[in-house]
Amino acid sequence: MSSNVNSILIIGLGMIGSSIALASKSKGITVYGFDIDNVVVNDAIKKDIIDRDAGTIEEISSQESAKNIDLIILAVPPKQTLDVLNELDGLWNTSITITDTSSVKNHIKIEDVSNIVLSHPVAGSDKSGIHAADKNLFINKKNVLCDPFNAEKEHLEKVENFWKNALQMRTAFMSVREHDLVFAITSHLPHLISYALIDSIRLSPTEVGDNAGGGLKEFIRLSGSNPEMWRDIFMLNRVDLIKALAGMQVSINNLLELITETKQIPDIFSHLEILKKELDEIKSFKEDKF
Amino acid sequence: MSSNVNSILIIGLGMIGSSIALASKSKGITVYGFDIDNVVVNDAIKKDIIDRDAGTIEEISSQESAKNIDLIILAVPPKQTLDVLNELDGLWNTSITITDTSSVKNHIKIEDVSNIVLSHPVAGSDKSGIHAADKNLFINKKNVLCDPFNAEKEHLEKVENFWKNALQMRTAFMSVREHDLVFAITSHLPHLISYALIDSIRLSPTEVGDNAGGGLKEFIRLSGSNPEMWRDIFMLNRVDLIKALAGMQVSINNLLELITETKQIPDIFSHLEILKKELDEIKSFKEDKF
Numbered sequence: 001m002s003s004n005v006n007s008i009l010i011i012g013l014g015m016i017g018s019s020i021a022l023a024s025k026s027k028g029i030t031v032y033g034f035d036i037d038n039v040v041v042n043d044a045i046k047k048d049i050i051d052r053d054a055g056t057i058e059e060i061s062s063q064e065s066a067k068n069i070d071l072i073i074l075a076v077p078p079k080q081t082l083d084v085l086n087e088l089d090g091l092w093n094t095s096i097t098i099t100d101t102s103s104v105k106n107h108i109k110i111e112d113v114s115n116i117v118l119s120h121p122v123a124g125s126d127k128s129g130i131h132a133a134d135k136n137l138f139i140n141k142k143n144v145l146c147d148p149f150n151a152e153k154e155h156l157e158k159v160e161n162f163w164k165n166a167l168q169m170r171t172a173f174m175s176v177r178e179h180d181l182v183f184a185i186t187s188h189l190p191h192l193i194s195y196a197l198i199d200s201i202r203l204s205p206t207e208v209g210d211n212a213g214g215g216l217k218e219f220i221r222l223s224g225s226n227p228e229m230w231r232d233i234f235m236l237n238r239v240d241l242i243k244a245l246a247g248m249q250v251s252i253n254n255l256l257e258l259i260t261e262t263k264q265i266p267d268i269f270s271h272l273e274i275l276k277k278e279l280d281e282i283k284s285f286k287e288d289k290f
Numbered sequence: 291m292s293s294n295v296n297s298i299l300i301i302g303l304g305m306i307g308s309s310i311a312l313a314s315k316s317k318g319i320t321v322y323g324f325d326i327d328n329v330v331v332n333d334a335i336k337k338d339i340i341d342r343d344a345g346t347i348e349e350i351s352s353q354e355s356a357k358n359i360d361l362i363i364l365a366v367p368p369k370q371t372l373d374v375l376n377e378l379d380g381l382w383n384t385s386i387t388i389t390d391t392s393s394v395k396n397h398i399k400i401e402d403v404s405n406i407v408l409s410h411p412v413a414g415s416d417k418s419g420i421h422a423a424d425k426n427l428f429i430n431k432k433n434v435l436c437d438p439f440n441a442e443k444e445h446l447e448k449v450e451n452f453w454k455n456a457l458q459m460r461t462a463f464m465s466v467r468e469h470d471l472v473f474a475i476t477s478h479l480p481h482l483i484s485y486a487l488i489d490s491i492r493l494s495p496t497e498v499g500d501n502a503g504g505g506l507k508e509f510i511r512l513s514g515s516n517p518e519m520w521r522d523i524f525m526l527n528r529v530d531l532i533k534a535l536a537g538m539q540v541s542i543n544n545l546l547e548l549i550t551e552t553k554q555i556p557d558i559f560s561h562l563e564i565l566k567k568e569l570d571e572i573k574s575f576k577e578d579k580f
Binding site: 025047098122123124142144180182183185186187188189191192194195196197198199201202203204206208209210211212213216218220221222223224225227228230231234235238241242244245247248250251252253256259260264271272275276278279280281282283285 | 303309363411413414426432434440467471472473475476477479480481482483484485486487488489490491493494496498499500501502503508511512513514515517518520521524525531532534535538540541542544545546549550561562565568569570571572573575576
């Protein structure tokens with residue numbers, strides 16, 4: 001088995017799946033596609049986003065329509081990712097490599113399988129669907145790989161090579177535990193907060209009209225992301241999400257104590273000075289890192 | 291007294307002040323400038339951001355150096371705005387119009403003055419200082435005017451004309467009460483939340499490395515804004531800010547109850563369905579409005 005990837009099969013032709021398709025085709029890789037909605041598959045062929053219809057999941061799993069496929073990539077919402085992996089059991093422990101794109105990993109539990117490697121291409125958009133396909137979406141972005149099933153070396157290499165060479169991504173390995181906690185903090189919490197902020201404006205008796213500064217527009221953009229995907233992420237990663245939220249509440253309370261001058265601070269300082277100092281420190285934190 | 295503006299004096303040559311200067315000069319308006327830091331004034335003249343050094347605040351207030359000025363614009367942090375307005379008492383009730391750019395208004399209390407109109411050009415950046423001057427910063431942006439001192443009609447017209455014609459902004463009047471509450475919701479709370487989120491990452495025992503998705507980068511950008519300005523905004527508008535925060539906490543708790551399946555919902559629905567429905571509704575709220 002070679003770690004080269006000449007043909008892939010993408011399951012789920014939303015924004016992520018169709019963007020992977022476009023990027024792969026631009027590198028000369030043959031792309032088979034499946035979507036639960038057959039209209040989307042036909043659209044993808046017509047728009048030259050995929051090369052061929054992959055048939056049904058049953059046909060794929062029985063290897064009828066998946067002959068010569070090197071790599072199968074699931075690009076469905078997080079909860080469905082596990083369901084589809086289970087439906088593909090006819091392909092477990094074959095030379096075909098299987099990977100995914102889910103932003104949460106802890107629920108993906110399968111036993112005795114050596115050809116599944118988990119991937120999280122860290123790229124997205126508030127847009128969704130095949131019309132938002134973007135062949136450059138992944139270039140230079142990070143892809144976090146997890147290997148909870150101890151996949152065989154060839155499968156690991158094939159997945160890593162694909163993301164690096166075909167999609168021009170940077171790859172790094174993490175444990176599922178670390179992955180879910182880190183992305184709870186850096187991604188899932190910011191999205192939860194954005195949904196909550198926009199919800200509070202929606203429910204507020206104060207009519208804010210068109211008085212939104214630049215800051216709010218970013219929150220609106222984040223809360224405009226695919227609701228099905230975010231529902232799954234929030235539900236499946238709720239333990240780590242609530243840990244991250246608890247940390248943020250501590251920081252909110254600390255700032256509030258300074259703002260309302262209820263925090264005990266040494267006499268030689270003023271609340272104004274300390275608040276300014278804290279905002280300065282937050283501002284300079286990792287400014288250049290991300 | 292004409293409502294035409296041929297010459298202005300800008301007090302405070304940070305990002306906002308120097309951007310107003312550049313935009314005004316491009317319309318043929320003569321720009322005098324003052325900054326507490328004389329190096330900045332010299333830099334502004336050298337870079338052709340202002341035409342002339344306006345001298346000291348005392349010289350300005352005594353009309354020594356403010357002859358022929360049509361409009362004075364304060365572009366200093368919110369707390370200093372009131373201080374400087376008081377220092378300019380030699381110009382109160384003259385034909386020179388005075389306005390400001392503060393994002394909070396409730397602390398600006400002056401009696402028996404008829405030539406001060408408050409302005410809030412709703413435009414900003416995470417950058418600060420004269421090097422961030424941008425002549426196009428204000429084009430098509432909104433400017434909210436408040437008239438708590440019942441200024442004379444000519445002064446009101448002069449300020450409105452200036453923002454509309456010289457800076458190409460849209461203007462609207464609001465009461466100070468309404469202004470501070472609306473911007474607590476749409477601007478001050480998003481910034482507080484951004485500072486708190488980044489602070490919680492800073493203090494977290496979890497090393498997040500370079501694993502920041504697009505969402506977090508916006509929060510980092512917001513929390514990189516001018517700390518002195520944001521300290522003043524948080525302190526001066528704390529009552530409305532806490533009201534806005536309380537509203538957001540209700541929305542966070544509502545989402546958490548769905549995510550953790552602790553909320554009572556009718557048997558015919560599932561938490562998954564209701565959470566998806568709520569996220570859908572939040573997503574579609576005012577999507578096109580802002």
